[in-house]
Amino acid sequence: MMHEYLHIEQSLGLNGQASLFGAKNAVLVIMASTLLTNGKSRFTNVPRSHDVYQMMRLLTSLGAAVSFDEEVHILEIDTSFVNKFSVSADLMGKMRASVLVMGPLLARFGQAQVTLPGGCVIGARPIDYHLKNFERMGVFIESIQEVVCAKVAALRPTKLVFDYPSVGATENILMLATLTQGITRIVHAALEPEVLDLIAVLKKMGAKITIMPPATIEIEGVNQLYPVEHEIMPDRLEAGALLLAAAITGGQVHIPQAPAYAMEIFLSKLQDMGHVIQVGPLDVGITLKATTDPKAVSFKTTPYPGFPTDLQAPMMAAQCLASGTSIIEETVFENRLVHVRELQKMGAQIVVKHNVAHVTGVDELYGAQVIASDIRASCALVLAGLASTGITIMSAVHHWRRGYDALEQKLGLLGARIAYHYEESPKNTIDPLLSSAKQSHLHHVS
Numbered sequence: 001m002m003h004e005y006l007h008i009e010q011s012l013g014l015n016g017q018a019s020l021f022g023a024k025n026a027v028l029v030i031m032a033s034t035l036l037t038n039g040k041s042r043f044t045n046v047p048r049s050h051d052v053y054q055m056m057r058l059l060t061s062l063g064a065a066v067s068f069d070e071e072v073h074i075l076e077i078d079t080s081f082v083n084k085f086s087v088s089a090d091l092m093g094k095m096r097a098s099v100l101v102m103g104p105l106l107a108r109f110g111q112a113q114v115t116l117p118g119g120c121v122i123g124a125r126p127i128d129y130h131l132k133n134f135e136r137m138g139v140f141i142e143s144i145q146e147v148v149c150a151k152v153a154a155l156r157p158t159k160l161v162f163d164y165p166s167v168g169a170t171e172n173i174l175m176l177a178t179l180t181q182g183i184t185r186i187v188h189a190a191l192e193p194e195v196l197d198l199i200a201v202l203k204k205m206g207a208k209i210t211i212m213p214p215a216t217i218e219i220e221g222v223n224q225l226y227p228v229e230h231e232i233m234p235d236r237l238e239a240g241a242l243l244l245a246a247a248i249t250g251g252q253v254h255i256p257q258a259p260a261y262a263m264e265i266f267l268s269k270l271q272d273m274g275h276v277i278q279v280g281p282l283d284v285g286i287t288l289k290a291t292t293d294p295k296a297v298s299f300k301t302t303p304y305p306g307f308p309t310d311l312q313a314p315m316m317a318a319q320c321l322a323s324g325t326s327i328i329e330e331t332v333f334e335n336r337l338v339h340v341r342e343l344q345k346m347g348a349q350i351v352v353k354h355n356v357a358h359v360t361g362v363d364e365l366y367g368a369q370v371i372a373s374d375i376r377a378s379c380a381l382v383l384a385g386l387a388s389t390g391i392t393i394m395s396a397v398h399h400w401r402r403g404y405d406a407l408e409q410k411l412g413l414l415g416a417r418i419a420y421h422y423e424e425s426p427k428n429t430i431d432p433l434l435s436s437a438k439q440s441h442l443h444h445v446s
């Protein structure tokens with residue numbers, strides 16, 4: 001049995017320039033949207049994250065021809081021969097974003113069959129919110145155990161008022177509506193930057209979409225959509241991770257591609273901590289110079305343009321070494337504080353009450369053996385490890401791989417001492433892990 005882990009040593013003063021790959025949260029739904037077309041679409045700046053490969057497998061299982069040039073990050077998807085509307089339970093169970101093929105499949109075939117999606121253990125995120133709004137558009141839904149069978153008698157345009165601006169539901173309904181004759185309106189829609197990137201792709205395909213205040217998306221259905229070429233937007237979450245890496249280690253980083261226009265509240269919180277932020281022309285490009293005396297800040301996660309839930313865990317890691325007490329409230333996912341217990345192993349002083357964490361800054365964190373519970377938790381633990389005395393061993397690396405394209409290498413170019421290892425059989429203590437590291441070394445970035 002293969003055991004993978006990241007070996008992290010204290011690496012203070014990270015410094016340099018870093019580039020960004022495309023946003024995982026944008027590319028997955030954009031890949032699903034190609035099912036609305038017949039022909040070959042081409043995407044650039046595509047990250048080599050495991051979730052991207054998983055979506056490739058899903059599309060291939062439906063009959064699409066998919067090719068990915070990893071060296072230049074170019075992905076081509078030919079949907080000319082897609083001939084299936086059923087997704088296997090195995091594929092659905094490995095990634096939450098797999099549910100995003102429902103809208104396109106309903107638009108293409110008038111039916112879709114899926115099982116409940118899987119992914120990180122960060123919350124229920126039930127798909128009934130998607131299904132309820134599908135039904136309002138004329139989709140008949142039948143659930144048999146964990147299998148959802150959806151069929152269309154006659155799609156009808158309608159006005160959908162969301163109780164909550166769900167990103168996934170907005171994307172799924174949006175894609176189905178592009179090929180639904182008439183005008184569909186989504187009121188209280190999610191307008192995350194990644195949703196806007198999807199809208200840009202759909203409009204290139206020929207969709208008629210208008211965004212209106214307050215948070216309303218209007219879609220006028222068309223008869224046909226066409227293949228596109230598109231560059232995936234830079235990943236604001238990868239940018240956040242790199243900025244926090246410099247902040248927590250007392251260093252400096254410049255990220256020329258960073259979409260500052262999509263990160264305003266996060267950047268303001270970094271400034272409140274005392275870090276110096278410089279933003280480039282047209283709100284693109286960010287430079288952070290870390291303060292030597294970071295102050296604790298409090299924040300609450302909310303839908304965009306609020307503080308992003310995907311940066312909550314990494315930001316919490318930075319609060320562990322800030323002076324004062326930070327109050328962090330998670331309002332998006334009910335299980336997104338699981339990383340707290342791992343940070344506590346490293347000496348962090350954190351008390352959790354329901355969905356609120358009280359973080360009291362300490363002078364020092366200590367390396368430990370920790371386990372990542374989800375993508376963003378893995379980032380938090382890596383950041384904490386870079387600032388901790390001693391050695392940190394992080395297992396459950398598959399979460400890190402799902403969300404980031406070799407981010408450890410980018411951190412290494414900034415001066416991080418971090419290495420990815422695997423060994424044939426897991427060990428129960430840190431010392432054997434460390435002693436076997438040289439023999440099981442895949443690649444080291446220093």
